[in-house]
Amino acid sequence: MVATDNGVSHMVYESPSLNKTMVYKHKFSCAPMSLEGQVAKLIDIASDEKNLAHMYIGWGPFI
Template structure:
């Protein structure tokens, strides 16, 4: 976690390069045009899913616990220390309620 935080800028730059990949943008534009032609509605400015992912990675790298599915309403406002963030992530990973929701066939013990 320490190294990830130290190299945060480089990591975000690489992720943003993937977000602005022309091939990805062309595919998204084509699918958006198809959807708009089906709905015949006006274009709505939406945040790209890739930009949301980069935002969540940035938040995690400054020490916040962020997850789109599990902790949507519980974003921490104050960045945590590295030790605090790692301890919290371990606590979340050991939560029996979360473990009970896992796919039985995963069988990590084999």
């Protein structure tokens, strides 16, 4: 964990074998994405309404 000045902490994962690149590839590109690009893509996938519509009903919030 790394603490920042504004109190937010985040995980830093460094592996010599990964070299800070992930293996998610865009449909039209063969180059691996950077760590920042991978995080942005995962956030886009996780917040996509199509994916959220297929989510198990038990994982949803109850009002």
